[in-house]
Amino acid sequence: MLLVEAKDIYKSFPGVRALAGARFELMPGEVHALMGENGAGKSTLMKILAGIYTRDSGEIRYDGALVDFAGPREAQQAGIGIIHQELQLMNHLTVAQNIFIGREPKRAFGLLLDDDRLNRDASALLAHLNIGIDPRTVVGGLTVARQQMVEIAKALSFNSRVLIMDEPTAALNNAEIAELFKMIRELKGRGVGIIYISHKMDELKQIADRVTVLRDGEYVGTVDAATTSMATIIGMMVGRTISDERLVGANAPGEVVLDVRHLECGPLVRDVSFSVRRGEILGFAGLMGAGRTEVARAVFGADRPQSGEIHVHGKKCAIRTPEHAVVAGIGYLSEDRKRFGLALGMDVEANVVMSNLSRYLSFAGFLKAEPMRRAAEKFIRMLNIRTPSAAQEVRLLSGGNQQKVVVAKWLDRDCDVLFFDEPTRGIDVGAKAEIYKLLRTLADQGKAIVMISSELPEILRMSDRIVVMCEGRITGELAPEQATQERIMELATQREAAKAA
C-alpha cells in the first residue's frame, strides 16, 4: 500500500518550467531520498505535496485517495508535515508556544490561554520523541540542531504520517547529524514515511531506503539506495557527463591581478589567502555555509575585514566599502540577484548603468539619455538578453536574463576582477550553458574571474584552478586534472576538529 503517490506533476513559474512530468512514491516506514541538481525541481515538488504551491496538472494520491490541498494547513492536518531548509520558528517564543502556535489550548471559556496545559502537552510530545528539551525554553537560545528537533516535534504533533525534510543536515555537525538520524530511524519504526532531500551522497547510504532522481523537472528513475552505486546516482542526476566537456581557456593565464593575503572577517573568513590571474577562472568550491560568499563580500568591501591585505595589480588597496572595490576594478555578482544585484522595479537600462552613472553625466550634471540607451542596447545585443526593450522592468525578465543584466552592469564598469557568486542558481539548463560560455569569453578577454559554486559539475567544468573551503578556511587547492567530485567533497568536509584528531 502506497502512502503517497504523485504522478505526471507539471508546474511552471513565470519564465521557468519547474516540473514537467515529475513522479514520486512513498511507502509507510520508508525513508525515500529525493535527489537532483539545484533547480531540478525537488523543493517545488515537495512544496506541492505539502500544499504550499498548487500544481498546474497531475495527480496526487495520499493513502490511496486523490487529494488536492488548498494550503499548507490542510496538508498538515491530513498528516503531511514539511521541515523547510530555513527553519520557520518564532525565535522569541518558547518551544511549547512554537509547537502549538495557532492551536493553543484555552481555558475560561476560551478567553485565556492555558499555559499549563500547553507546556504539559509539549512535554509529553517531546518525551514521546525522546527529545530532551524543556518546553519553556525560548527557541532563539537553542542551537540550530535543537531548533530543528523542535520543528520535527511540531510537525509530528499533527500526527503526521509523512514528513518532508529539505536538506535537514545543511547546518548540523556530525554529532548532531547522528542524533537526527537516530530520530529518523525511530520515526521510521513507527511507520512514518520520510521524504529526504539532500545533496550529501554519503548520507543517503546511511539513511535512505530508495532514491528518486529528478532532472530539469522531469522524473529520471527510482533505485534502491543500498545496491546502487553513487556514480550511478550522480549519472542519473547530471544526465550527460557534464564534467567531461570542460571549457578550456584560449590563452594561458597571465599575471596575477588580485592577490588576497591572510584575510580575516568574522567566523567564516579565517586566514584566507588566494590569488587570481588575468584570463583565469578560479573556482571556489565548498558546502553551503563554508564561507565562500563571505570571502567575496570581504574582498569587495561589503563586509569590513578585520585584517589581511588585498593587492590589485601588485598594488596594495585599502578596500573598506564596495565603492573602493569598484574603483580598484573589482566587481561582485551576488548569489541573490534579486536582493543584492538588481533594482527589480527599475528598467534594464537603469540597472545596466547603475554602477557607472558618472560616465553618463553631462557637464551640467544631467544624465545623458542617448549614451545610456546605447550602452543598454549594446549589452542587450552582446549578451543576448531576451527583453522587448531597454525600458523593460527587470522583474519581468527570466532568471537567466536577469543574471545577464547583472553581468552587463559590471561589464559597463569594465572591472578587471569579477566575482560570480553562484552564477547559475535558479537558471534553467539552456541559459546555464550560455552563462558558462559568457564566463569563458570574459576570461579569454583578459578578465580575472572568481566563480563560487555549490554545483560540483559546474566547478569541474569551468575552473582553471579550484580552491575548496570548509568552515571559513581554505582546505585545499586543486588543479583541474587532479580534481574529482570525491576529492573536492573530501576537502569540503575537512573540518578543523577532524583534522586535529
Add this chain to the structure above:
Amino acid sequence: MSEAATTQKSPAAPRLRALLAPAALQKLLAFASLVLLLIYFSIASPAFMQTDNMINILQATAVNGVLAIASTFVIITAGIDLSVGTLMTFCAVIAGVVLTFWGLPMWIGLIAALAAGALCGAVSGTLVAKAKIPPFIATLGMMLLLKGLSLVISRDKPIYFNDTPGFTSISQESLLGEFVPSLPIPNAAMILFIVAILASIVLNRTALGRYTFAIGSNEEAVRLSGVNVDRWKIAIYSLGGGICGLAGLLLASRINSAQPALGQGYELDAIAAVVIGGTSLSGGAGTILGTIIGAFIMSVLTNGLRIMSVAQEWQFAVTGIIIILAVFADMLRRKRT
C-alpha cells in the same frame, strides 16, 4: 524557449501595458478626482470659483506643495521625513533673526533660511545613513528638536518682517499679474510651479534622482554596485531640507511673520499629498506631478468644505477618509503587480 515566452511579446504590448499600468491609471485617477472636486465645489457654492478664492487656494497649496515636494524625494528612497513642518518654521525663524534682529539685507536672510534647511536635512540624512537610525525616529527627533529651537531662538514670540520691505512680495504679489492682468497668480504659486519643474528634472534626469529611485527600489543592490549610498542619502535629505527652507520663506512672507509655534502638523499634510499623488511609501516609485496633484486635492478639499460651511471637525474627517482611500488604492496597485 520557456523564458523567451514570458518576455517577448509584440512591440506594441509594452506601450499598451504602460498606458494601462496601474501606476498611470492611479495618476489619472488622482487627476480625475481633483477635477471632480473642482466641478463639485463650483456647483455647490458660487463663492468657490471666485478669483479671490482661487488665489487663496493657490496660496495655501504653495506652502504644502513645496513641503510635499521635499517629502517626495525622501519617501521615494523608502524613508520618511517627519521634520519638514517644524524645519519650515525653523528656517522662517532664522530668516527673522537675520533680517529683523540683525537687520541684514534681504538676500542674506533668504540664503540663511535655505542653508539652515539644507543643513538640518543633512543632519537628518547623516543620522539615517551613517548612524542607521530608522528615518521615522531620526526625523521625529529632529521635528521636536527644531520645534524647541524655534521657540528658543525667537524667544517664544512671532518675529515680524516690517523692517524688510519687499519680503511680503515674495509670496503675496503677482509678478505674472503685472504683465498679464487677467492671470493674477500669486508669486508663491509661481514659485511652487518652478520648484516642481526643477524637482521633476532633478528626479528624472540627474544622478541624484536616479539614485533616489534606486535606493528606494533596492538599497543593498545599489550599495553593492559600488555606489556610496550613504552620501547620496545625505544629499537627498539635504535637498529636502533646503526645499523646506523655501517653504518657510513662502509661509513667512505670506503672513509677514515667523510664527515659532506653527509648523507641527504640516508634515502630515505633506505626506498625505505625496501619498495621494501615488508615491509609494515602500519606496522606489513616485512623481512630482502626482505630488502636486495630491497637494491641490488637499487644499481644494479644505477650502471647498470651508466655503460650504462644513464644520471643521467634519473637514478633518473627510480629509482622513480621502487619505485612507488613496493609500488603499496604492495597496491595490501593488497587489496587482
